Amino acid sequence: MDISHTEENYLKAIFKISERDGKPASTNAISTEMNTSAASVTDMVKRLSDKALIHYERYRGVTLTELGEETATHLIRKHRLWEVFLVDKLHFSWDEVHEIAEQLEHIKSAGLVERLDEYLGFPKFDPHGDPIPDADGNFVIRKQVLLSELKREEQGVVVGVQDHTTAFLQYLDRMELVLGTPVKLLEYFDYDESMRVLINGEREQVLSKKVCQNLFVQKQ
Amino acid sequence: MDISHTEENYLKAIFKISERDGKPASTNAISTEMNTSAASVTDMVKRLSDKALIHYERYRGVTLTELGEETATHLIRKHRLWEVFLVDKLHFSWDEVHEIAEQLEHIKSAGLVERLDEYLGFPKFDPHGDPIPDADGNFVIRKQVLLSELKREEQGVVVGVQDHTTAFLQYLDRMELVLGTPVKLLEYFDYDESMRVLINGEREQVLSKKVCQNLFVQKQ
C-alpha cells in the first residue's frame, strides 16, 4: 500500500497546519493550504484515514497518526535536503528552490536521501533557516525570536524566515538581510510599529512591522 | 498545454521504438514497452495526437512530430544527466540508477537541467555509455560495434551496453568489463558462437554469444 504524490502533499499540509495552530487541522484550513475545494478535502481525508495515515472524525478535523507523521517528516527532510542541494551545489538563489523541491521531495528510492544527506555534509538547516529532520524524524530546535520581539539595544543574528514567499526573500536579498547577518534594534516607532535597526554593524535601516514579524533572529 | 508524467513516458517509449525499429511504433510495440494494454495505448495515442505530439492514423502506427521528438529528446537528456549525477556524485552503482532517473527526468524547472549539466562538467555520455543530447537535442554519434562483430585479433574498448538490465550490468561488474576496459578477440567458437577474449590485456575469458551481442566496443 503505497502513498501517492497527492496524498503526500496532503500529509505535509496537515502537519504544517497542526503545528502552526496547535490543534487538529480543519477541512477548511486544509482546503486553503492545498488550494482545493472543501469537498475534495473531505474526500481525500477519508482515503488517508482508510490508509491509517490520519485520525478523522466527521466535523472534528484531522490529526496525523504516527505513520502519517513519520511520512510527513520524511517528506520535509527530503524537501529541505534538496533545497540545500539546489542552493549549495547548483547555485540557485533561496527564492527559486521551493517549487523544484516540492517536486523532488516525491522521488522514491531506498538510499537516495541518505546519500544526498551525506553528500551535502549532513546539513542541519535548509537555505531558509528551517531545521532538517534527521533520518529518525528528529528536528533541531533553535532558540529564536521574531525580530519584532527584540528590545531596544538588543542584538541578534538572522536565522530564518516565517514568510517564504519570493517577494519577501528577494526583499531580504535587496536589504542584505541574509541568514547570518547581525542586527541590532536601535529604535521602535509606536506609530506604525516599525523599527530602526543596525544591519551588519554598519548600516542603519528602518524596517516595517510586516518585515519584523516575518524574520527570525537568534539573540546574542 | 502541459504534458503529464504519463504522456512523457509514452513519448520516450515511442522515440525508443521508432529508433530501434526504424519505422512507426505500433500499438502493440508501445503496449509492450509501457506494460499496459493495447486498448490503453490507443486511448493515449489519441490524446498525444490531439496535443500535436505525434502523427497518428488508425491502424498505421505512430511517429513523433517535431514537438514530440524535442520533448522526448529533452527527457532523455534529463534522464541521462541525472544518472551521471547519481553515479558520479552520490556514488550509486550503474545498475541502481535507472529507476531513480526514471522519476527525476520528470522534474519541471526552467534552469535545472542546464545547471545540472554545468555542475557535472557537461558530460557527453551517461554511466551506461549512452550519449547525452545537448540542449538543442543533438546526440554525439560514436563509431561503435558489438563485441560479437569483432574479427580475430581485433582490439576494442568497452564503451556501452545494449542490454540495460541489472542482471547484465552486475555480470559485467563481476567480469570487470566496465566502460573503458580494453578487450581483444582471441578465438571464436562456431559451436555456440561464444568467444575467448583478452580482458584488460591481462586476463583471458570465454564470453557467451548473449554477452557479446549486448556489449558495445569501439575498435582500436
Added chain:
DNA sequence: ATACATTTTTAGACTAACTTAAAAAAATAT
C-alpha cells in the same frame, strides 16, 4: 431557544489513465 451564519459533508458529475471483452480491420496462409 430560536434564528442566522459558518463549516463540513453528501450527491452527482468530470477527466486522466487504466482495465477486459467484443468488434473490426489488416495481415497471412491455404
Added chain:
DNA sequence: ATATTTTTTTAAGTTAGTCTAAAAATGTAT
C-alpha cells in the same frame, strides 16, 4: 479467393482526484 490469425480499435467500466451545488451539522448571537 477465402479462411484463419493477428493486430488494433471500440465499448463499457474502474479508480484517483477534482469540481459545483445542495443538504446537514455545528457554532454564534440575540
